[in-house]
Amino acid sequence: xxxxxxxxxxxxxxxxxxxxxxxxxxxxxxxxxxxxxxxxxxxxxxxxxxxxxxxxxxxxxxxxxxxxxxxxxxxxxxxxxxxxxxxxxxxxxxxxxxxxxxxxxxxxxxxxxxxxxxxxxxxxxxxxxxxxxxxxxxxxxxxxxxxxxxxxxxxxxxxxxxxxxxxxxxxxxxxxxxxxxxxxxxxxxxxxxxxxxxxxxxxxxxxxxxxxxxxxxxxxxxxxxxxxxxxxxxxxxxxxxxxxxxxxxxxxxxxxxxxxxxxxxxxxxxxxxxxxxxxxxxxxxxxxxxxxxxxxxxxxxxxxxxxxxxxxxxxxxxxxxxxxxxxxxxxxxxxxxxxxxxxxxxxxxxxxxxxxxxxxxxxxxxxxxxxxxxxxxxxxxxx
Amino acid sequence: xxxxxxxxxxxxxxxxxxxxxxxxxxxxxxxxxxxxxxxxxxxxxxxxxxxxxxxxxxxxxxxxxxxxxxxxxxxxxxxxxxxxxxxxxxxxxxxxxxxxxxxxxxxxxxxxxxxxxxxxxxxxxxxxxxxxxxxxxxxxxxxxxxxxxxxxxxxxxxxxxxxxxxxxxxxxxxxxxxxxxxxxxxxxxxxxxxxxxxxxxxxxxxxxxxxxxxxxxxxxxxxxxxxxxxxxxxxxxxxxxxxxxxxxxxxxxxxxxxxxxxxxxxxxxxxxxxxxxxxxxxxxxxxxxxxxxxxxxxxxxxxxxxxxxxxxxxxxxxxxxxxxxxxxxxxxxxxxxxxxxxxxxxxxxxxxxxxxxxxxxxxxxxxxxxxxxxxxxxxxxxxxxxxxxxxxxxxxxxxxxxxxxxxxxxxxxxxxxxxxx
Numbered sequence: 001x002x003x004x005x006x007x008x009x010x011x012x013x014x015x016x017x018x019x020x021x022x023x024x025x026x027x028x029x030x031x032x033x034x035x036x037x038x039x040x041x042x043x044x045x046x047x048x049x050x051x052x053x054x055x056x057x058x059x060x061x062x063x064x065x066x067x068x069x070x071x072x073x074x075x076x077x078x079x080x081x082x083x084x085x086x087x088x089x090x091x092x093x094x095x096x097x098x099x100x101x102x103x104x105x106x107x108x109x110x111x112x113x114x115x116x117x118x119x120x121x122x123x124x125x126x127x128x129x130x131x132x133x134x135x136x137x138x139x140x141x142x143x144x145x146x147x148x149x150x151x152x153x154x155x156x157x158x159x160x161x162x163x164x165x166x167x168x169x170x171x172x173x174x175x176x177x178x179x180x181x182x183x184x185x186x187x188x189x190x191x192x193x194x195x196x197x198x199x200x201x202x203x204x205x206x207x208x209x210x211x212x213x214x215x216x217x218x219x220x221x222x223x224x225x226x227x228x229x230x231x232x233x234x235x236x237x238x239x240x241x242x243x244x245x246x247x248x249x250x251x252x253x254x255x256x257x258x259x260x261x262x263x264x265x266x267x268x269x270x271x272x273x274x275x276x277x278x279x280x281x282x283x284x285x286x287x288x289x290x291x292x293x294x295x296x297x298x299x300x301x302x303x304x305x306x307x308x309x310x311x312x313x314x315x316x317x318x319x320x321x322x323x324x325x326x327x328x329x330x331x332x333x334x335x336x337x338x339x340x341x342x343x344x345x346x347x348x349x350x351x352x353x354x355x356x357x358x359x360x361x362x363x364x365x366x367x368x369x370x371x372x373x374x375x376x377x378x379x380x381x382x383x
Numbered sequence: 384x385x386x387x388x389x390x391x392x393x394x395x396x397x398x399x400x401x402x403x404x405x406x407x408x409x410x411x412x413x414x415x416x417x418x419x420x421x422x423x424x425x426x427x428x429x430x431x432x433x434x435x436x437x438x439x440x441x442x443x444x445x446x447x448x449x450x451x452x453x454x455x456x457x458x459x460x461x462x463x464x465x466x467x468x469x470x471x472x473x474x475x476x477x478x479x480x481x482x483x484x485x486x487x488x489x490x491x492x493x494x495x496x497x498x499x500x501x502x503x504x505x506x507x508x509x510x511x512x513x514x515x516x517x518x519x520x521x522x523x524x525x526x527x528x529x530x531x532x533x534x535x536x537x538x539x540x541x542x543x544x545x546x547x548x549x550x551x552x553x554x555x556x557x558x559x560x561x562x563x564x565x566x567x568x569x570x571x572x573x574x575x576x577x578x579x580x581x582x583x584x585x586x587x588x589x590x591x592x593x594x595x596x597x598x599x600x601x602x603x604x605x606x607x608x609x610x611x612x613x614x615x616x617x618x619x620x621x622x623x624x625x626x627x628x629x630x631x632x633x634x635x636x637x638x639x640x641x642x643x644x645x646x647x648x649x650x651x652x653x654x655x656x657x658x659x660x661x662x663x664x665x666x667x668x669x670x671x672x673x674x675x676x677x678x679x680x681x682x683x684x685x686x687x688x689x690x691x692x693x694x695x696x697x698x699x700x701x702x703x704x705x706x707x708x709x710x711x712x713x714x715x716x717x718x719x720x721x722x723x724x725x726x727x728x729x730x731x732x733x734x735x736x737x738x739x740x741x742x743x744x745x746x747x748x749x750x751x752x753x754x755x756x757x758x759x760x761x762x763x764x765x766x767x768x769x770x771x772x773x774x775x776x777x778x779x780x781x782x783x784x785x786x787x788x789x790x791x792x793x794x795x796x797x798x799x800x801x802x803x804x
Contacts, residue, residue, distance in 0.1 A: 034505075040497065108587065171582065171583070181583070184524070273493055274525055275496070275521075319487050326449070
């Protein structure tokens with residue numbers, strides 16, 4: 001029990017935050033929102049995966065990646081390739097010159113399925129590929145960068161360039177990838193209609209559970225010895241290195257882990273939204289993911305989820321109410337958050353809860369002189 | 384007023400828990416059915432819970448108001464609003480005034496899907512006028528098919544598509560390409576062609592059709608085929624190759640902002656309208672605003688509509704458009720095609736006597752809905768959801784307008800052209 005409590009939930013503060021979040025997404029949203037809005041929230045929550053990965057990598061690891069879209073995209077494309085193959089059965093594609101291959105391949109004069117598409121006929125392979133391919137890719141980038149002690153702003157620029165290259169590659173090789181249109185018109189999973197309301201609700205709950213599991217796993221990493229090393233590396237990398245640790249390996253590990261989390265988000269995105277396109281791979285979405293983490297508070301796993309929800313709710317609400325002005329309102333929202341709550345929503349909660357607890361502490365101290373727990377200083381980012 | 388309540392009744396409550404909603408729906412559906420049966424006059428007008436009341440009907444407009452596509456899509460949504468305003472002034476559709484819910488696609492394909500779903504599921508709109516790029520249509524299409532909505536899509540596009548839930552008011556690829564090539568072969572005696580386009584589905588499909596037509600029908604030769612990434616501004620190497628190959632015709636499908644660089648660099652390289660024949664399928668009056676008429680002078684565009692077309696319908700249309708959106712506004716091919724959408728919808732709805740999507744589609748599929756008042760001239764809706772229309776070749780002048788030098792017969796739309804795939 002104490003392992004659960006301390007390691008997975010992160011003590012009292014962590015538990016409260018986790019339970020609040022779980023209640024919100026598992027109980028409040030499903031009861032308060034209709035099917036359409038719930039599906040939108042599912043989409044927002046898939047963005048929370050890369051946002052959480054950035055909390056680990058950037059907030060705690062001190063390494064800013066501007067390329068989380070790469071991994072989100074790889075995960076999403078993996079799932080989309082499987083679903084597209086299923087949607088392209090010879091019966092469904094009878095009008096094509098070459099039936100049985102995805103429609104965009106036919107439009108681009110391909111007459112056979114490319115070799116790297118073949119394994120995606122298997123669902124097991126697809127699931128493994130979604131987890132492994134992004135991690136391997138991250139490993140290669142990580143080895144190339146961290147072993148040479150490339151970090152900081154150089155790492156950020158290089159990841160950004162990689163995401164741009166990947167976008168150009170996907171757009172350019174449209175016969176193999178669907179190009180700028182992406183992979184669209186995904187309908188069934190093992191013959192089961194993924195566009196029905198029931199399927200949408202189911203994907204919502206799967207996304208929620210995966211998200212909560214990812215938060216627990218990430219918390220476990222952060223509360224372990226590795227987590228403390230991560231913080232130490234962020235603050236004084238050389239001291240960690242001089243203590244005999246191989247800094248590069250730790251960085252590579254956390255980068256691979258963050259890639260895997262992002263890919264899970266991407267795969268769930270494809271399932272919830274019903275298609276995948278290069279517009280989730282490039283520079284803009286990668287930076288948006290950083291914004292989600294920053295608005296949520298880059299030291300807070302749970303804050304990242306709220307950051308995602310706030311920004312995306314804002315986007316939807318503003319663009320529905322003010323279709324011509326909404327970008328300005330979003331800009332205003334960013335500026336306001338950065339100016340007034342530099343530590344993001346989590347920082348706001350921190351200040352606020354501290355304040356409330358102080359008052360509570362004052363009141364309770366009237367009755368018992370021993371209660372000092374409420375006003376005890378808290379570890380930064382423990383929420 | 385009673386009708387309004389039963390039209391909303393079961394399916395149309397925007398918020399509230401879905402548990403509660405489905406319970407309410409279970410109770411309300413048979414009740415609504417009873418009420419409908421007792422009110423025969425309205426029974427057929429709206430049986431699927433669309434946002435239709437005694438005196439209004441709600442439709443959606445979904446274009447990019449922000450982002451890179453906004454500059455192209457603005458004209459389309461302005462034209463749709465103009466058409467809707469004119470329809471309302473002339474008494475509406477089935478006696479109902481049209482109300483608009485506008486959403487921003489934000490030049491972002493998934494946003495188009497999200498907003499389509501919002502318009503169909505939440506707002507229950509009777510029709511949506513929108514989308515511009517093929518990518519946005521491809522993203523929104525599964526939503527329209529799933530929710531059984533109706534989309535009027537205005538852009539000339541690559542074809543290879545025919546959805547029950549979409550009416551295509553622009554021309555599909557063969558309607559634009561074949562006649563243009565025939566014209567240039569006959570008029571200019573062209574034998575060699577250099578194809579250049581932006582790298583995505585529409586230019587690639589168009590060039591595929593063009594190449595087959597050039598090689599198999601015209602007996603000409605393609606001496607080069609080149610694609611540049613969307614948004615690319617470096618055309619130096621292509622221009623060098625063109626100089627080397629000396630094609631009779633440069634056949635271009637460069638889109639968006641790249642056009643500005645493409646035509647300016649051509650001019651800088653001394654390739655101008657008086658020395659070189661260039662035929663483009665992607666430049667309308669809207670693009671010329673950015674490119675500048677002086678950079679295009681003497682080159683040719685093939686479209687189905689030009690603002691300078693001389694007929695009474697067009698005169699009235701241009702006048703009304705400028706009155707509503709300002710004297711500086713220009714009207715391109717897609718803007719005019721977008722203008723046709725609401726009129727075609729009105730015609731189909733009034734013939735069906737109902738807003739029900741299935742009935743409106745069934746009327747549209749009869750293949751005899753025609754508009755005699757279209758600015759481009761007479762158009763007719765084909766069984767295959769596309770329009771019969773004419774192709775026109777325009778020669779660009781310095782002022783950003785064209786002189787129409789050729790007009791075809793009415794061309795049958797053929798989204799799946801045999802022998803060109």
